[in-house]
Amino acid sequence: MCGIIGIIGAAPACPILVDGLKRLEYRGYDSAGLATLVVGRIERRRAEGKIANLEAVLAENPLSGTTGIGHTRWATHGSPSEANAHPHANAAVAVVHNGIIENFQTLKETLVAEGHVFESATDTEVIVHLVTRYLSQGLAPAEAATRAVGELAGAFALAMIFAGHSDLVIGARRGSPLAIGHGDGAMFLGSDALALAPLTKRICYLDDGDVVELTRDGAIIHDQAGALVERPIRETAVIGDAIGKGNFSHYMLKEIYEQPTVIGDTLASFINPASLEVSLPDLPVDFAALPHLQLLACGSSWHAALIARYWFESIARVPVEVDIASEFRYRAPVLAEGGAALAISQSGETADTLAALRLARQLGQTALAIVNVAESTLAREADGTLLTHAGPEVGVASTKAFTTQMTVLACLAIAAARARGVIDHQREAALSAAITEVPARVAEVLRHDAKLKELAEEIAAARHVLFLGRGTGYAVALEGALKLKEITYIPAEGFAAGEMKHGPIALIDNDIPIIVVAPSDQLFEKTASNMQEVIARGGRVIFLSDAEGIERLGDLAAASVEIPAVDAFVAPILYTIPVQLLAYHAAVIRGTDVDQPRNLAKSVTVE
Numbered sequence: 001m002c003g004i005i006g007i008i009g010a011a012p013a014c015p016i017l018v019d020g021l022k023r024l025e026y027r028g029y030d031s032a033g034l035a036t037l038v039v040g041r042i043e044r045r046r047a048e049g050k051i052a053n054l055e056a057v058l059a060e061n062p063l064s065g066t067t068g069i070g071h072t073r074w075a076t077h078g079s080p081s082e083a084n085a086h087p088h089a090n091a092a093v094a095v096v097h098n099g100i101i102e103n104f105q106t107l108k109e110t111l112v113a114e115g116h117v118f119e120s121a122t123d124t125e126v127i128v129h130l131v132t133r134y135l136s137q138g139l140a141p142a143e144a145a146t147r148a149v150g151e152l153a154g155a156f157a158l159a160m161i162f163a164g165h166s167d168l169v170i171g172a173r174r175g176s177p178l179a180i181g182h183g184d185g186a187m188f189l190g191s192d193a194l195a196l197a198p199l200t201k202r203i204c205y206l207d208d209g210d211v212v213e214l215t216r217d218g219a220i221i222h223d224q225a226g227a228l229v230e231r232p233i234r235e236t237a238v239i240g241d242a243i244g245k246g247n248f249s250h251y252m253l254k255e256i257y258e259q260p261t262v263i264g265d266t267l268a269s270f271i272n273p274a275s276l277e278v279s280l281p282d283l284p285v286d287f288a289a290l291p292h293l294q295l296l297a298c299g300s301s302w303h304a305a306l307i308a309r310y311w312f313e314s315i316a317r318v319p320v321e322v323d324i325a326s327e328f329r330y331r332a333p334v335l336a337e338g339g340a341a342l343a344i345s346q347s348g349e350t351a352d353t354l355a356a357l358r359l360a361r362q363l364g365q366t367a368l369a370i371v372n373v374a375e376s377t378l379a380r381e382a383d384g385t386l387l388t389h390a391g392p393e394v395g396v397a398s399t400k401a402f403t404t405q406m407t408v409l410a411c412l413a414i415a416a417a418r419a420r421g422v423i424d425h426q427r428e429a430a431l432s433a434a435i436t437e438v439p440a441r442v443a444e445v446l447r448h449d450a451k452l453k454e455l456a457e458e459i460a461a462a463r464h465v466l467f468l469g470r471g472t473g474y475a476v477a478l479e480g481a482l483k484l485k486e487i488t489y490i491p492a493e494g495f496a497a498g499e500m501k502h503g504p505i506a507l508i509d510n511d512i513p514i515i516v517v518a519p520s521d522q523l524f525e526k527t528a529s530n531m532q533e534v535i536a537r538g539g540r541v542i543f544l545s546d547a548e549g550i551e552r553l554g555d556l557a558a559a560s561v562e563i564p565a566v567d568a569f570v571a572p573i574l575y576t577i578p579v580q581l582l583a584y585h586a587a588v589i590r591g592t593d594v595d596q597p598r599n600l601a602k603s604v605t606v607e
């Protein structure tokens with residue numbers, strides 16, 4: 001799961017490659033590297049850690065050349081060291097790779113037996129040796145690359161340069177995405193259009209199995225069967241401008257504060273404010289007759305799906321199943337004939353989510369997607385797509401993408417309910433009014449920032465934190481725990497409040513902060529009892545509720561944060577804001593890397 005870029009042109013390649021890598025850093029930041037052709041010779045520079053470290057290496061030891069490839073890594077095979085950083089190279093060929101070569105061990109054993117000496121612990125290095133094997137048998141670079149690629153199992157997007165071939169970059173893909181940029185007297189390869197955005201607007205995407213030969217004059221593409229093919233070139237709308245943090249100290253905080261605006265932007269494209277009617281773009285699904293909806297996602301997007309299940313079932317009476325995409329793929333799912341599968345993803349590039357949606361389609365389901373990145377693979381592949389209008393999300397921890405996903409899902413649930421005839425116009429207007437109020441109410445919640453910052457002191461010092469909730473509040477609890485652990489590294493768990501007594505209550509002692517998500521809805525009494533149970537055992541509760549809930553139980557809690565009273569339908573969107581802010585402030589107090597936490601990447605493009 002990495003970002004790759006390639007360039008062949010007239011200008012010095014190095015600054016262009018570094019700039020492209022910065023745009024791809026969301027795909028991983030364990031190490032970075034470049035290789036260029038300098039008077040026909042392969043030269044490379046690599047550094048462990050972020051691209052800034054590579055820039056420091058280049059400042060000491062610059063790299064010339066107008067043909068080159070670059071890589072930013074999220075380690076899969078081998079530690080994030082310089083030795084394992086891409087490009088992997090020898091005197092003949094340099095290779096950058098995004099994906100996983102599943103048969104690398106077998107290939108490596110054969111190559112070692114043939115006398116090849118490996119320098120890294122990566123799966124990628126087998127490609128260098130395979131290509132070298134075929135070059136030394138006298139094959140031309142394109143033939144050698146095609147032969148090598150034919151032996152690989154797994155998922156990959158590759159870019160390669162060859163010693164003595166200054167007018168050639170070879171790319172190949174299977175599973176992982178690869179875009180070609182057409183410039184004037186220059187050609188580019190990149191993991192996505194964003195990497196290439198400042199270089200050219202003319203983009204084409206390779207199909208699975210394609211191998212491309214780039215020269216300064218253009219691209220020659222062969223498909224998996226070896227046939228010469230053309231892939232359509234489109235004008236991309238992706239804008240590659242650098243996104244600033246404004247006056248905020250971190251992207252994550254800026255993105256938390258953008259939520260009233262981006263939820264409003266998202267609503268504007270789905271709800272008519274005058275008639276309070278939901279109007280969705282045409283989707284190839286008849287919700288009136290839909291027998292089953294399968295939701296597929298990972299991480300925070302999966303939490304949005306969990307919340308949506310409550311909505312689709314209670315409001316629209318649609319039978320719904322929710323799966324973690326990586327589990328769905330391997331559990332032989334039985335799906336209803338004529339059903340639909342809806343994948344939810346910020347990036348639209350998450351490998352597991354993509355593969356799960358492809359499987360659902362193979363199983364006869366209409367493939368739908370909710371994505372934030374309009375030109376992502378998921379958006380391009382789905383039969384119907386709804387966009388969240390969160391704008392670019394840079395912080396690795398998802399915030400505004402998550403709340404805008406909930407916004408779209410809420411609108412979709414209302415539209416499905418209307419189509420199925422299970423709500424009347426009055427109820428639709430009431431639900432739409434509730435969701436239309438959300439931007440203003442989220443802005444109110446943000447006013448508790450200073451208080452949440454104080455409460456974060458206790459969280460930051462904790463060795464373990466629990467989040468409890470029921471119904472949609474349970475999914476918010478899961479999201480709160482995920483946010484906290486990914487940016488503070490404090491073990492945190494979210495539990496269905498009613499499940500505590502079946503085991504987790506044994507964890508409770510005086511030292512574990514427990515955040516209770518408890519809007520005064522129909523489940524309030526039940527959650528309240530569970531809260532009493534943990535308090536009775538010495539638990540210190542941070543109570544998130546509305547005025548009524550705090551009036552009733554606030555005295556029992558160590559601290560309370562008052563969330564505006566809203567229709568229970570939209571409560572999960574509001575209750576997400578305090579758990580985001582608690583995690584953010586706790587991370588700042590602990591001094592972790594808030595926007596790029598260790599071991600993570602913004603877009604998870606490997607299985």
Ligand code: F6R
Pocket residue numbers: 298299300301302344345346347348349350353396397398399482483486602603604
């Ligand atoms: C958590 C987070 C991840 C993503 C997950 C899915 O803060 O950001 O859990 O939600 O990797 O990513 P997308 O939505 O891009 O498919």
